[in-house]
Amino acid sequence: MANSIYILFCESPLDTNQVDEDFADQYFSAKENGFETLLFNFEELISSDGCSSATKKLKPKDYVVDTIYRGWMLTPNQYSILYNQLLTKNYKLINTSEEYQNCHYLPDSLKFIENRTPKTVYEKIDHENSIDRLLEKCKIFGQNPVAIKDYVKSEKHDWETACYVPNASDTDILKSSISKLVELRGNHLNEGIVVREFVQLNDLTIHSKSGMPLTEEYRLFFCNKKLIGIYEYWEEGEYSLRKPDTSEFEEIAQRVESNFFSMDIARQKNGEFIIIELGDGQVAGLPDKTNRNEFYRELNICC
Ligand SMILES: Nc1ncnc2c1ncn2[C@@H]1O[C@H](COP(=O)(O)OP(=O)(O)O)[C@@H](O)[C@H]1O
Ligand SMILES: [Mg+2]
Incomplete structure (x- = not known):
């Protein structure tokens, strides 16, 4: 046995x-x-x-x-x-500390997913000039909208004030959103801030409490490079379209240096899928609608 x-x-x-x-x-x-x-x-x-x-x-x-x-x-x-x-x-x-960080911190994940995730800049927040340095890097976004988060988590439920910025060239607003994000994360701020090009995703609905747009996203889990399952990310909203073809994400997963991780993917308005983020599989939440028995059964088969 x-x-x-x-x-x-x-x-x-x-x-x-x-x-x-x-x-x-x-x-x-x-x-x-x-x-x-x-x-x-x-x-x-x-x-x-x-x-x-x-x-x-x-x-x-x-x-x-x-x-x-x-x-x-x-x-x-x-x-x-x-x-x-x-x-x-x-x-x-199952994961060493390095493997954990590979999927836990977005800047560490980028090397595996760069071609299939929105353009991203980041800066560690450890210095009085850190935010100004980050603003300098944000010039690459021109007048496009951006999304901000720390190395791990966003404050997506404060969408308008600390997550979404409609025009990255509006430096005052970008700076105040970053400051608000840093303030809301408080002692829980993970290392630094990332700023990402905001891409148009396929809408499902608007979150009933926060007003955040809920878009067609899925969480995939991989163990030992094998796909355990693909789960609808949001509890609200009708996932009426066909489930995505995961073959190209399974291919990307082969290069991710982690033995157990999650990969969040989203359908863009043009139909193409992108990767939103990776997470260590040990601390990634199971979406509410996920059948727990099915998840652990598949996990056992893959590990
Ligand atoms: N670059 C982006 N373009 C469009 N939507 C985004 C982008 N980044 C995040 N989002 C939306 O914001 C939500 C929260 O962002 P995410 O990076 O997943 O933060 P968290 O770590 O808090 O889950 C995502 O589920 C997605 O709907
Ligand atoms: Mg997320």
Whole structure:
């Protein structure tokens, strides 16, 4: 019989013997589909001082076992701490810290997807001139609209003020949107800011709460370069068109240096698909409509 594969979930902050409520459905689906499950203390990992005991309840293994984390996003540094702690007990996460960062930070993903994703510039925010340097780089967008986010996340629910800028040459508005984004991300700002050419995507509907346009997007997951599944990204909106042909994205996936990642693709108004972003498969959310059992069944087949 093949060796078991372990899936590591976060403990509930309310009861550390239980899985985090937000992942309960996935925890049970993972078990049902042939995985062994583990729990660790996420709060301890992310608190700056207590990280050494985040995995204290895990029993060391006598031999190395393959392990996949499914939980909340981690910074590359937190991921690296978790990776090393687990390895001392012989649990080996599916992605190294470098592989994690490859899909977690958009600037690191660009080398794999550059030809099929909107034109992008970025700048680390670590200096009083950082935003001005970024504005300088934005000149390549001319008067075109742009979308902004940090290296990982946007503030897409503040679409008008901190995500979408209709004219990149309007430097005052671009600067104020970037500043608003930095302010909203606060302590959670991931490294720096990216600015991307805004492309016209095929509309589904307008988000009922934030006013953000919801467009025809799909999340693909790949494990060991094999496509696990393709899932409708938004809960709202009618996905009436045929599902995309994924063959060219499966080809791109062969070059992505990660053993488990997500790839978000969107249909443009002209019918062509582009890649919006990659994500590490361990921290990429399952779209609401995704059948959990089906996902874990396919994951088990691919890994
Ligand atoms: N360059 C772009 N052109 C058109 N729409 C975009 C672009 N970038 C992002 N969007 C839209 O904004 C949404 C949020 O952007 P995304 O980069 O996925 O941020 P997040 O990491 O917060 O999910 C996307 O799902 C897509 O609908
Ligand atoms: Mg996204």
